[in-house]
Amino acid sequence: xxxxxxxxxxxxxxxxxxxxxxxxxxxxxxxxxxxxxxxxxxxxxxxxxxxxxxxxxxxxxxxxxxxxxxxxxxxxxxxxxxxxxxxxxxxxxxxxxxxxxxxxxxxxxxxxxxxxxxxxxxxxxxxxxxxxxxxxxxxxxxxxxxxxxxxxxxxxxxxxxxxxxxxxxxxxxxxxxxxxxxxxxxxxxxxxxxxxxxxxxxxxxxxxxxxxxxxxxxxxxxxxxxxxxxxxxxxxxxxxxxxxxxxxxxxxxxxxxxxxxxxxxxxxxxxxxxxxxxxxxxxxxxxxxxxxxxxxxxxxxxxxxxxxxxxxxxxxxxxxxxxxxxxxxxxxxxxxxxxxxxxxxxxxxxxxxxxxxxxxxxxxxxxxxxxxxxx
Amino acid sequence: xxxxxxxxxxxxxxxxxxxxxxxxxxxxxxxxxxxxxxxxxxxxxxxxxxxxxxxxxxxxxxxxxxxxxxxxxxxxxxxxxxxxxxxxxxxxxxxxxxxxxxxxxxxxxxxxxxxxxxxxxxxxxxxxxxxxxxxxxxxxxxxxxxxxxxxxxxxxxxxxxxxxxxxxxxxxxxxxxxxxxxxxxxxxxxxxxxxxxxxxxxxxxxxxxxxxxxxxxxxxxxxxxxxxxxxxxxxxxxxxxxxxxxxxxxxxxxxxxxxxxxxxxxxxxxxxxxxxxxxxxxxxxxxxxxxxxxxxxxxxxxxxxxxxxxxxxxxxxxxxxxxxxxxxxxxxxxxxxxxxxxxxxxxxxxxxxxxxxxxxxxxxxxxxxxxxxxxxxxxxxxxxxxxxxxxxxxxxxxxxxxxxxxxxxxxxxxxxxxxxxxxxxxxxxxxxxxxxxxxxxxxxxxxxxxxxxxxxxxxxxxxxxxxxxxxxxxxxxxxxxxxxxxxxxxxxxxxxxxxxxxxxxxxxxxxxxxxxxxxxxxxxxxxxxxxxxxxxxxxxxxxxxxxxxxxxxxxxxxxxxxxxxxxxxxxxxxxxxxxxxxxxxxxxxxxxxxxxxxxxxxxxxxxxxxxxxxxxxxxxxxxx
Numbered sequence: 001x002x003x004x005x006x007x008x009x010x011x012x013x014x015x016x017x018x019x020x021x022x023x024x025x026x027x028x029x030x031x032x033x034x035x036x037x038x039x040x041x042x043x044x045x046x047x048x049x050x051x052x053x054x055x056x057x058x059x060x061x062x063x064x065x066x067x068x069x070x071x072x073x074x075x076x077x078x079x080x081x082x083x084x085x086x087x088x089x090x091x092x093x094x095x096x097x098x099x100x101x102x103x104x105x106x107x108x109x110x111x112x113x114x115x116x117x118x119x120x121x122x123x124x125x126x127x128x129x130x131x132x133x134x135x136x137x138x139x140x141x142x143x144x145x146x147x148x149x150x151x152x153x154x155x156x157x158x159x160x161x162x163x164x165x166x167x168x169x170x171x172x173x174x175x176x177x178x179x180x181x182x183x184x185x186x187x188x189x190x191x192x193x194x195x196x197x198x199x200x201x202x203x204x205x206x207x208x209x210x211x212x213x214x215x216x217x218x219x220x221x222x223x224x225x226x227x228x229x230x231x232x233x234x235x236x237x238x239x240x241x242x243x244x245x246x247x248x249x250x251x252x253x254x255x256x257x258x259x260x261x262x263x264x265x266x267x268x269x270x271x272x273x274x275x276x277x278x279x280x281x282x283x284x285x286x287x288x289x290x291x292x293x294x295x296x297x298x299x300x301x302x303x304x305x306x307x308x309x310x311x312x313x314x315x316x317x318x319x320x321x322x323x324x325x326x327x328x329x330x331x332x333x334x335x336x337x338x339x340x341x342x343x344x345x346x347x348x349x350x351x352x353x354x355x356x357x358x359x360x361x362x363x364x365x366x367x368x369x370x371x372x373x374x375x
Numbered sequence: 376x377x378x379x380x381x382x383x384x385x386x387x388x389x390x391x392x393x394x395x396x397x398x399x400x401x402x403x404x405x406x407x408x409x410x411x412x413x414x415x416x417x418x419x420x421x422x423x424x425x426x427x428x429x430x431x432x433x434x435x436x437x438x439x440x441x442x443x444x445x446x447x448x449x450x451x452x453x454x455x456x457x458x459x460x461x462x463x464x465x466x467x468x469x470x471x472x473x474x475x476x477x478x479x480x481x482x483x484x485x486x487x488x489x490x491x492x493x494x495x496x497x498x499x500x501x502x503x504x505x506x507x508x509x510x511x512x513x514x515x516x517x518x519x520x521x522x523x524x525x526x527x528x529x530x531x532x533x534x535x536x537x538x539x540x541x542x543x544x545x546x547x548x549x550x551x552x553x554x555x556x557x558x559x560x561x562x563x564x565x566x567x568x569x570x571x572x573x574x575x576x577x578x579x580x581x582x583x584x585x586x587x588x589x590x591x592x593x594x595x596x597x598x599x600x601x602x603x604x605x606x607x608x609x610x611x612x613x614x615x616x617x618x619x620x621x622x623x624x625x626x627x628x629x630x631x632x633x634x635x636x637x638x639x640x641x642x643x644x645x646x647x648x649x650x651x652x653x654x655x656x657x658x659x660x661x662x663x664x665x666x667x668x669x670x671x672x673x674x675x676x677x678x679x680x681x682x683x684x685x686x687x688x689x690x691x692x693x694x695x696x697x698x699x700x701x702x703x704x705x706x707x708x709x710x711x712x713x714x715x716x717x718x719x720x721x722x723x724x725x726x727x728x729x730x731x732x733x734x735x736x737x738x739x740x741x742x743x744x745x746x747x748x749x750x751x752x753x754x755x756x757x758x759x760x761x762x763x764x765x766x767x768x769x770x771x772x773x774x775x776x777x778x779x780x781x782x783x784x785x786x787x788x789x790x791x792x793x794x795x796x797x798x799x800x801x802x803x804x805x806x807x808x809x810x811x812x813x814x815x816x817x818x819x820x821x822x823x824x825x826x827x828x829x830x831x832x833x834x835x836x837x838x839x840x841x842x843x844x845x846x847x848x849x850x851x852x853x854x855x856x857x858x859x860x861x862x863x864x865x866x867x868x869x870x871x872x873x874x875x876x877x878x879x880x881x882x883x884x885x886x887x888x889x890x891x892x893x894x895x896x897x898x899x900x901x902x903x904x905x906x907x908x909x910x911x912x913x914x915x916x917x918x919x920x921x922x923x924x925x926x927x928x929x930x931x932x933x934x935x936x937x938x939x940x941x942x943x944x945x946x947x948x949x950x951x952x953x954x955x956x957x958x959x960x961x962x963x964x965x966x967x968x969x970x971x972x973x974x975x976x977x978x979x980x981x982x983x984x985x986x987x988x989x990x991x992x993x994x995x996x997x998x999x
Contacts, residue, residue, distance in 0.1 A: 193420070196427040197434065226426045228419070281423055284413055324409055 001080055001182075001307040001373035003341040007064055008041045008073035016048050024052045024077035026085060026175070028310075030345040031073035033058040033152040036160050036167065041073050046164070049077055053087050055173050056162035057120045060151030060315040061325070061346035066333035068318075068326045068346075070153070076343040078308065081375050082181040089163050092170040098127040101172060102134020109176035114143055116184040118175040118310075118369070122168070123149030123159045123348030127207070128361035129270045131172065132351060136359045145359040146186045146369040148312035148347035154237075154319060156256060159348065181373050185306070187297025188352040188367040190252045191290025192280040194242055196224055201243075201275045207267045208259075212277065218263045224279055233258050237316045240364045241267075244276040249354045252280065254316045254363040268349055269361045280364070282320040284327075291328035291366040295335035298368040305336045306370030311344030314364045318346045328366055340370070381407065382414035453477065460484070520561050528554040563699040570706045577710045578915060580922035581736035582622040584614070584660070591629060591647065598637055604667075605644035606637070614651050615658055617736035619922070623915075624707050625731070628715075629662065631700045632727045636666035643667025643724070661730040671719040680705040680715065750777035750862070753798040753869060757781050758788040758814065759831075760806040768801060768831075771858045785809025789817045797826050798869045801861075802848065804832040804839060812846045819847035827868035831856065841987060844980055845882075867976060870969070883988045884944025891942070896996040903989045906939055910985065914978045921971050929971070930959035943985065948977065 004021050006014045008031075027049050035041070036058045045054060064074035088108040090101045109117060117139070121131060128149055135145050150159035161171040177184065199220075203211035211217055222229040225239060236255035243251045253267040271277070291313070300306050311332060318325045325346075333342055350367035354360050378397050381389065389395050389407065399407055453474060460480050531550045539547070592608055599606035629647065636645040648663040671679060680701050705715045708729045719725035755777045759765040765781065772779055780795060782788040784806045792800065800818075804811040811830060818824050829850040830843045843851050850864050885899065892898040913932050920928035933956040941949040951974055958967040 195424050197431050224423070224427055224430060226422065228423070279427070281420055282416070283420060284416060322412065323405070324412060 001078065001083070001371060003079070003308050004077050005064060005341060005343065006045070006075045006077070007069075008035070008075070009069070010035075010071065014041065014044050014048070014075070016044065019048050019077075021077045021079045022048060022050070024049050024079045026078045026080070027052045027054045028076045028078070028343060029054060029056045029073055030059045030062045030343065031056065032062065032071035033155070033158075033160065035071055035073050036162075042165065045075055052077065053085075054164050055087075055120060055175070056160070056167055057148075057173075057345060058150045058152055058160040059345035059347065060154045061318050063311050063313070063329055063342060063344035063346075065342055066326075066329050066338065068329055074343060074345075076308070076341060080182070081373060082179065083373055084178045086176040086178070087163060088174045088176070089166075090172045090174075091168065092122060092126050092172060097134075098130035099134035099137070102131045103137055104134075105172070105174045106135050106137065106139050109174060110139065111176070111178060113178045113180070114140075114176055115179060115182055116177045117143065117145045117147075118177065119145055119147035119172065119351060120161055120174075121147070121149050121172040122161045122170055123151060124157065124169060126172070127270075128268075128349045128351065129207075132359045132361055135174070139359075141357065144184070144186055144353050144357075145351060146184075146310075146312075146353075146367065147351045148345070148367070149349035149351075149361075151315050151345065151347050154315050156348070177371075181375070183300060183372040183374065184369065185298040185300055185372075186352050186367070186369045187294040188350060188354075188362055188365045189290035189294040189297070190362070190365045191283075191286040191288070191293070192240065192242070192252060192364055193283050193286060194278045194280055196279045198244075198276045198278050201271055201273050201277055204271045204273050207256075207270050209265045209267060209271045210263070216263050218258055218260075218265055221265065221279070236265075237319050238282065240280045240316060241271075241277045242280050243271060244278075245272060246274045249356060249358060249360070251354070251360060251362060252364040254314065268363050282317075284321060284324060287317060287321060288324075288327045288331050292331040292335045294366045294368045295332040298370045299335070300370055300372045304372065305339040306372050307341065308371040309336060309340045309342045309344075310369040310371075311342065312347050312350045312352075312367045312369075313344065314350060314362075314366075315346045315348060316364045317366070332366070332368065376404070376408050376411065382411050382418070385411055385414050456481065516564075520557075524554045524558050524561065528558075560699075563703060566703045566707075567699050570703065570710075577624060577707075578621040578919050578922075579619055580622070580918055581617055581619055583616050584618055584620075584622075584625075584733075585616055587622050587626045587629070588647070588649065591633060594630075595633055595637060595645075599645060602637065602641065604637070604640055604642060605646075607644065607646045608649075609646065610649035611651065614649065614660075615653075615735050618658060618660075618733040619736055620731065620733040621711060624711060628704045628707055628729065629664070631704045632662075632664040632715075635700060636664050636668060636725070636727075640666040640668035640724075657732055657734050659730055659732050661728060663726055663728045665724065665726040667724040670721040670723050670725055671717070672721055676717060676719060679717070750775040750865065750869075752776075752778065753865075754778045754780060754796060755865070756788065756791050756795070756797050756800045758783075758785070758800060758806070758811065759803045760784055761803070764803070771861070775862060785811060785814030785817070788814045789822065792818050792824055792826055793822055799865050800826055800828045801831050801865075802828050804830060804843070811848075812842050815843070815846040815848050829861075829864060829868065831861075840983065844984065867972070870972075881945055881947045881984075883984045885988055885992070887942050887944060896992060900989065900992050900996060903943075903985060903992060906943060907982065907985055907989065909936070909939055910978065910982055914975065917971070918975060921968075921975070926959045926962060926964075926967075929967070930956050933959065943988075945981070945984075948974070948981065 002021055002024075004019065004024075006016070006019070008014050027045065029042075029045070031041070036056060042054065042056070062069045062072050062074040064072070086109055088105045090104060092098065092101060105117075105119075117135065119131075119135070121128065126149060132145060139145070150161050152159045158169045160167055160169060161173055162168065163171070163173050199212040201209065201212060202214045203209075209217050212220055221239075222232070225232070225235065228235050228239075233255075236258060240252050240254045243253055245251065251269065253269050253271060255265050256268050257266045258264070259266065295309075298306075298309075309332065311329065313328065317328065321328065329342070333340075350362040350365050352360070352362060352365075352367040352369070376399070378386070378389075378395065378399050381399075385407070393403075456477055460477065463484055464480070528551055531547050531554070535544060535547045535551075588608060588610065592606070595606055633645065633647060643666070645664070645666045645668075648665065650661045650663075652659045652661075701715075708715045708731070711731055713729045713731040715727055715729040717725060717727050750772065755772055757765060757768045757772070757779060759768060759781075760783050765783075769779055769781075780791055780797065782791050786809045788800065788802065788811075789809070791797065802811040802815060806814075809817075811832070815828050815830075818826065818828065827850070828848045829852060830840075830848045831852050832839065832843075840851050849868055852861060852864065888899055888902060892902065913936050917929065917932050919925075920932060933952045937949045937952040937956065940946075940952060951970060955967060955970050955974065958964075958970065
């Protein structure tokens with residue numbers, strides 16, 4: 001596998017003078033929501049990588065090398081020497097079932113030699129849990145799904161995902177990676193601190209939470225936030241909850257919004273009744289440490305570093321860490337001794353299997369997917 | 376970020392170790408900013424954790440308080456349960472902390488209780504079933520007893536008619552009076568079981584109230600004379616005669632009350648007083664039976680109307696009786712819409728009173744009866760050898776404007792029937808030259824005449840009655856006769872003779888029944904007894920339906936009856952019933968009415984004929 005990276009900013013076009021991988025099959029472009037609709041950067045890119053499928057994802061921050069940028073476009077061109085890929089795109093149009101979309105994707109990508117599924121979905125309306133459940137339904141257990149939901153600079157309004165010259169607010173792009181030459185590892189970690197007692201979800205509908213321990217969840221949440229409750233809804237991103245599902249899996253869920261009218265909280269993922277939940281808060285050291293934990297988990301081997309490292313980190317982490325955000329990217333780069341191509345973005349939801357191998361949607365994590373192609 | 380906005384702790388450290396006072400140098404800006412963020416985040420996190428700890432602590436405290444409360448309640452509850460268990464089963468050992476043991480004991484107790492309830496339920500079901508069995512048994516046993524009693528009284532009647540000594544006659548009289556008493560008791564029991572099972576029904580037919588009340592005098596004056604007490608019946612002259620009601624049941628109540636009164640009265644008098652109040656078409660009749668007898672204790676007054684209740688056991692020993700009469704009378708009175716009440720003083724006397732509302736019978740019904748109050752233009756043959764009796768008959772019949780013909784013996788009677796166009800024949804039985812039976816046989820078989828024949832005889836023997844029926848006579852009246860009764864019969868027979876086929880010659884044949892029952896006498900006896908009951912019940916129903924003009928009911932009853940009659944060889948009656956059924960269905964009222972009258976008038980004869988066969992069967996069964 002060969003990779004090369006280009007960057008586009010408002011003040012600086014792509015530097016195409018040194019482009020070598022003109023035969024790249026895949027280009028991953030992560031761009032700020034305000035940039036991505038500007039077609040200028042795409043036309044130029046397409047000219048250089050004329051044989052490549054160019055995947056476009058809007059973000060809340062672009063990871064380029066071991067740095068983080070806002071309102072830029074980061075392109076990573078990938079040339080697979082011995083690894084076929086196939087791309088499936090779906091529109092998440094109104095009324096369409098997310099699980100159905102997921103199942104269709106698997107139908108299109110599934111082959112005997114399917115190794116991994118990389119997925120980028122719009123992150124405004126998509127029910128990520130259902131999408132992943134759909135993809136996993138008929139997917140062999142050993143095949144992992146990783147990726148993320150697009151971001152929109154922490155506005156939580158509309159995101160954009162595209163393939164080549166088509167771009168839309170409702171697109172899902174899935175990339176099937178095939179063959180034995182490619183090796184894929186992944187890891188996810190949140191690093192948030194738990195506080196307050198464990199509580200039982202007693203009333204919830206999909207991703208809308210009403211009651212904990214038979215008392216109003218929003219009221220309880222505000223009580224625990226104290227004066228910080230005045231900063232709601234913005235502050236909600238800083239205080240996610242940890243869900244212990246009845247089956248034992250642990251997931252972090254970001255609060256997307258609160259509804260004072262019906263006293264409910266809307267999460268970036270489902271909150272099943274019967275789960276146990278606990279409030280969470282951030283601690284810089286541990287959040288940053290979690291990123292290097294994720295990197296360690298997704299290490300190819302003790303002596304080998306990945307050809308490509310894809311980081312999908314939660315927008316919530318960025319909001320907490322502010323100008324220290326880059327430290328987690330650096331922590332990942334350090335783990336691999338800076339010897340890999342680092343790309344990625346700050347997202348509305350990370351996709352990766354849980355520790356027990358169930359493909360899941362995560363919040364508030366650093367989720368890493370590493371690739372190594374053996375020739 | 377300015378120097379002053381740094382976290383206080385950081386500011387102090389920066390001052391102390393870096394010697395900075397006001398400005399942050401550019402190369403340290405980002406570094407201090409990051410550290411400052413950590414300090415701030417630490418503070419805000421600590422605040423959050425402190426608050427969470429405090430809130431969790433409060434929640435824990437509240438939950439604990441609730442738990443303590445709950446635990447105290449549980450303890451109190453367990454103590455209550457333990458107390459209850461000690462009360463229920465003191466022998467149970469309960470360890471203070473052993474809730475499981477308590478649960479076990481409770482479960483056992485509940486199971487025992489359930490078992491007990493189950494047993495109770497079973498016992499109740501058994502009791503209900505045995506009560507039902509008892510009722511059925513009573514009804515059956517009454518039939519079973521009645522049949523042999525009928526046979527005893529019938530056979531002793533036949534025996535009395537043979538050559539026997541005066542002593543033997545006395546024995547027979549004793550047998551007959553005993554079987555009559557026995558019959559009363561059995562009928563009482565039967566009535567009681569019918570009343571208890573709700574199978575007792577009341578009639579609602581037009582009848583002459585005086586025809587029920589007046590004969591009571593005749594029935595009882597002999598006994599009151601014997602006992603040396605006075606007996607009187609009083610009612611206002613303007614009391615309505617024709618009313619709708621149940622004459623049989625009214626008579627039963629009155630008979631019971633009067634015979635009771637006489638039974639318990641040794642001196643003074645017994646009286647029946649009837650008062651009435653007119654209320655439009657309704658009449659409220661009150662019947663008071665008063666005596667100057669032994670009276671009833673006040674405490675006993677409440678129970679005397681209960682079944683099997685007499686004032687006390689000594690009464691039974693002294694006066695006899697089943698103790699059912701009053702209870703039955705009371706139930707019947709209630710069935711008829713009245714209530715029997717009693718006022719009594721010990722050793723002074725008692726008054727039993729009941730009131731019935733009976734509507735006046737329509738004028739049409741009364742008129743129907745009045746139309747035939749006269750025999751004008753009717754040719755009546757009086758066959759009588761005794762001059763005095765002849766004179767009496769002539770006197771009575773002349774009063775009703777009949778054309779009279781006289782015959783002094785059977786031969787003359789046959790001759791008269793042959794030559795004259797007669798409407799009815801009044802036939803004495805014992806006559807010289809040719810008796811009434813022989814004459815009737817001649818009239819029917821030789822002259823082939825259907826002229827109605829009424830037997831008038833001083834001899835009330837069953838055997839003679841049977842001979843009359845067999846000879847084809849239509850009616851049997853014993854002398855001395857009630858002139859009104861005679862007139863009624865004459866009119867009825869004249870009215871119906873033209874339409875009536877000769878049912879008088881009909882006989883019971885047991886052949887079909889015998890074939891059906893494979894000759895089993897016992898089965899035949901059972902069937903015949905049932906048939907007798909059927910005749911009684913269904914004819915009563917028929918009368919009721921007739922009075923209510925209920926054609927549908929008439930058709931139903933006749934349909935039920937006809938096959939039974941045919942089974943007993945009573946084909947003509949069966950055919951007549953079939954015709955009535957048809958007429959009822961096609962709403963042919965005119966013919967229906969006259970034919971119904973015929974069939975209803977046949978009831979006594981039919982009953983007689985069937986009863987006779989039954990007696991015969993019982994006799995032959997006991998012989999074999």
